Amino acid sequence: MVYTQKSSALFIIGLAMLAIWYTADAGLLSGYIEHLGGEKYKYLPELITIPIYFGILSVVIGAWQWFGSHKEGHWDYYSSTVAGAMFILFIAMLVRWFVAPEVAVISTGMGEVGDTGKHLHKLLGLNYVVLGILAGIIVVNFFKVPEWAANGVRLSRLGLKTGVILLGTLYSAAELKNLGGLSIVMIGFFVLGSVGMVLWLGSRMKIPNSMGGVLSAGMGVCGVSATVASAPVVQAKSVEIAYTIGTILLWGVGCMFVFPIIGNLLGMSYVQFGAWAGTGILNSAQVAGAALAYQPDGIETLKVAEIFNITRVLVLPIIVLWLAVWYVRREENVTHQVNVGTVIFEKFPVFVIGFILMFALSTTGIFAPPNHYKGKFFGNTAETGFKDEKLLKGDQIATLQSESGSVQRADRKEALQRLIDNGKVMTIEDDDTLRGLANAKVMSKDANKILKGAHKAVRHTAKKVKAFRKWITWLFAFGLVGLGMQITVSSMRQAGGQPAVIGGIVGFIKAALSLVVVMMLISETI
Amino acid sequence: MNPPKKVLLASHGTDGAQAAERLAISLCATDGKINHLLVVPDLWKGMMGDDWLNNGITRDRYARYLESELGREVDEHSRRVQDMAASNNLGYSLQLVLGKPDKCLVDACCNANYDLVVMGSPRPKGVSGLRSRMTLEPLVRGLAIPLLIAPHPNG
Numbered sequence: 133m134v135y136t137q138k139s140s141a142l143f144i145i146g147l148a149m150l151a152i153w154y155t156a157d158a159g160l161l162s163g164y165i166e167h168l169g170g171e172k173y174k175y176l177p178e179l180i181t182i183p184i185y186f187g188i189l190s191v192v193i194g195a196w197q198w199f200g201s202h203k204e205g206h207w208d209y210y211s212s213t214v215a216g217a218m219f220i221l222f223i224a225m226l227v228r229w230f231v232a233p234e235v236a237v238i239s240t241g242m243g244e245v246g247d248t249g250k251h252l253h254k255l256l257g258l259n260y261v262v263l264g265i266l267a268g269i270i271v272v273n274f275f276k277v278p279e280w281a282a283n284g285v286r287l288s289r290l291g292l293k294t295g296v297i298l299l300g301t302l303y304s305a306a307e308l309k310n311l312g313g314l315s316i317v318m319i320g321f322f323v324l325g326s327v328g329m330v331l332w333l334g335s336r337m338k339i340p341n342s343m344g345g346v347l348s349a350g351m352g353v354c355g356v357s358a359t360v361a362s363a364p365v366v367q368a369k370s371v372e373i374a375y376t377i378g379t380i381l382l383w384g385v386g387c388m389f390v391f392p393i394i395g396n397l398l399g400m401s402y403v404q405f406g407a408w409a410g411t412g413i414l415n416s417a418q419v420a421g422a423a424l425a426y427q428p429d430g431i432e433t434l435k436v437a438e439i440f441n442i443t444r445v446l447v448l449p450i451i452v453l454w455l456a457v458w459y460v461r462r463e464e465n466v467t468h469q470v471n472v473g474t475v476i477f478e479k480f481p482v483f484v485i486g487f488i489l490m491f492a493l494s495t496t497g498i499f500a501p502p503n504h505y506k507g508k509f510f511g512n513t514a515e516t517g518f519k520d521e522k523l524l525k526g527d528q529i530a531t532l533q534s535e536s537g538s539v540q541r542a543d544r545k546e547a548l549q550r551l552i553d554n555g556k557v558m559t560i561e562d563d564d565t566l567r568g569l570a571n572a573k574v575m576s577k578d579a580n581k582i583l584k585g586a587h588k589a590v591r592h593t594a595k596k597v598k599a600f601r602k603w604i605t606w607l608f609a610f611g612l613v614g615l616g617m618q619i620t621v622s623s624m625r626q627a628g629g630q631p632a633v634i635g636g637i638v639g640f641i642k643a644a645l646s647l648v649v650v651m652m653l654i655s656e657t658i
Numbered sequence: 659m660n661p662p663k664k665v666l667l668a669s670h671g672t673d674g675a676q677a678a679e680r681l682a683i684s685l686c687a688t689d690g691k692i693n694h695l696l697v698v699p700d701l702w703k704g705m706m707g708d709d710w711l712n713n714g715i716t717r718d719r720y721a722r723y724l725e726s727e728l729g730r731e732v733d734e735h736s737r738r739v740q741d742m743a744a745s746n747n748l749g750y751s752l753q754l755v756l757g758k759p760d761k762c763l764v765d766a767c768c769n770a771n772y773d774l775v776v777m778g779s780p781r782p783k784g785v786s787g788l789r790s791r792m793t794l795e796p797l798v799r800g801l802a803i804p805l806l807i808a809p810h811p812n813g
Binding site: 288289292293354355356357359360361363364369370371373374377380381384415416417418441445448478479480481482611615616618619620622623625626628629630 | 699700701702703704705706707708709710711712713715716717719720723724727728731786787788789790
């Protein structure tokens with residue numbers, strides 16, 4: 133079978149990308165960019181670089197796909213994925229550069245919502261990530277994914293897995309140790325708790341063992357992925373699979389929108405929100421979506437949330453094994469034996485090895501000096517890269533001074549006072565403390581902006597690390613738009629019956645309880 | 659009206675569809691034939707959801723398992739109707755398609771000459787089951803032959 137379709141689609145996508153690049157580079161978009169925020173519009177550097185590379189690539193491959201002849205083989209299969217991948221990327225570009233800023237302009241024009249002090253788009257987390265997933269959902273449900281794009285849409289999984297692998301470069305050993313320990317405790321408690329609760333509720337409501345098994349994996353571990361992994365093991369019926377996946381998708385998509393709103397209203401720090409999303413949201417794709425929705429222009433929340441996701445997926449083979457043994461013991465007519473080695477080997481997430489490998493490589497200093505995270509890139513003297521014009525101005529000091537009364541914690545008070553006295557952050561410890569203060573959102577938006585500026589003045593990021601951050605952001609945006617194209621309303625409509633009731637109860641308790649635990653036990657920084 | 663000789667039966671094994679099976683068998687002329695249209699709803703295409711954590715082996719195993727489950731259900735429904743047709747000396751053929759139920763039914767009618775189409779009623783409210791129903795409007799607009807809807811046994 134020849135997979136590559138003779139279609140003009142990829143060629144046209146390439147031309148459209150080149151048109152974006154040309155109009156931005158020639159200044160033809162300056163009026164529109166002014167409308168989108170003028171100097172505040174931060175995507176201009178991307179507009180004049182990214183579309184030209186991918187535009188040329190798409191035009192060249194697109195022309196070959198359109199006019200060339202294609203034969204069966206590996207190359208044919210790989211080339212058939214390019215059009216779909218560029219289709220997703222093009223949607224991600226449009227949403228990130230134009231749709232999300234336009235939504236922000238409209239929302240800002242509508243004024244702040246009540247006394248929340250936030251505009252609607254900030255409150256609802258309507259940024260390029262959420263809008264990108266929505267765009268994917270709209271494409272698949274209202275227009276259908278075009279035939280020529282179908283193979284490439286599957287590459288979204290590769291994008292997300294590559295994003296997670298690259299994320300390994302951005303953790304310090306201390307971060308990984310602290311976050312890893314925290315996630316093992318949280319995930320261990322909530323996964324085992326929710327699996328056990330679904331099985332208990334299921335037996336009370338007398339649902340079949342196969343339905344209880346598949347639902348408990350989905351609700352407890354990592355949503356649809358756990359359902360896919362466990363359905364054959366517990367011999368779930370087709371309708372039970374449909375109920376479970378429908379319930380999880382509906383709940384997961386809902387959580388992706390609701391969690392950032394609650395996080396904003398409670399003023400949660402990035403670490404707190406990442407831990408909560410990583411524990412409370414059932415479906416792993418929506419964990420990443422919610423984390424990026426909460427912090428679209430930084431990856432601190434994503435870093436925390438993904439550690440929780442990785443812990444979950446590492447727990448998955450154990451839970452599948454447990455369910456397999458549980459099911460075989462409960463069903464008299466099941467005669468097959470559970471092969472522990474096969475289950476563990478087949479379900480082991482290989483990409484996690486890539487993540488660990490990248491983390492190990494980063495500690496050798498291949499991407500940034502090994503002591504990058506220990507503060508080598510901290511400099512508050514002229515010799516270490518600090519420029520005098522970066523010192524806080526009089527009005528900025530006055531703002532911090534006037535709001536210092538709202539800071540309660542002694543260590544924060546002291547660090548803030550040293551910043552006020554010196555006009556710059558004096559030590560690495562002060563920098564960490566002040567970052568925690570900014571993330572906690574105790575002070576006003578203006579004051580937090582000043583704190584972030586003071587942090588940037590002394591803390592420098594290695595070029596390679598900066599580049600990784602950009603790549604990771606794009607890989608996740610690409611992956612999540614593509615995953616949006618795999619969320620069908622017809623599958624979500626299958627949510628119902630007893631699984632919906634059990635799922636609703638367990639999902640709500642898990643989300644609420646994990647929120648309480650996170651707010652009580654987790655501080656603003658790691 | 660003479661009893662129909664060529665009956666297109668749209669059934670996928672629910673209680674309402676089984677009522678349609680019985681009605682179609684009882685109405686068909688003695689030397690007639692039942693063409694059983696069994697639609698596997700295209701909602702199953704979305705039943706991999708947005709899974710991205712699993713590796714290829716796990717995804718393939720799941721896809722094969724789901725396919726075999728759906729196949730087992732198809733065999734079960736087909737065998738039941740085939741047995742009923744045989745015991746009434748009627749011919750039987752199965753047409754298995756993937757898609758939207760109403761569209762598939764209209765397409766099946768366009769591609770062959772039938773005397774009658776028989777289908778079941780939707781399940782009563784509160785009864786659980788897959789949400790994949792025939793939409794009546796496109797059906798009645800698209801069909802050029804009589805359509806008979808069997809009442810639901812619990813309706």
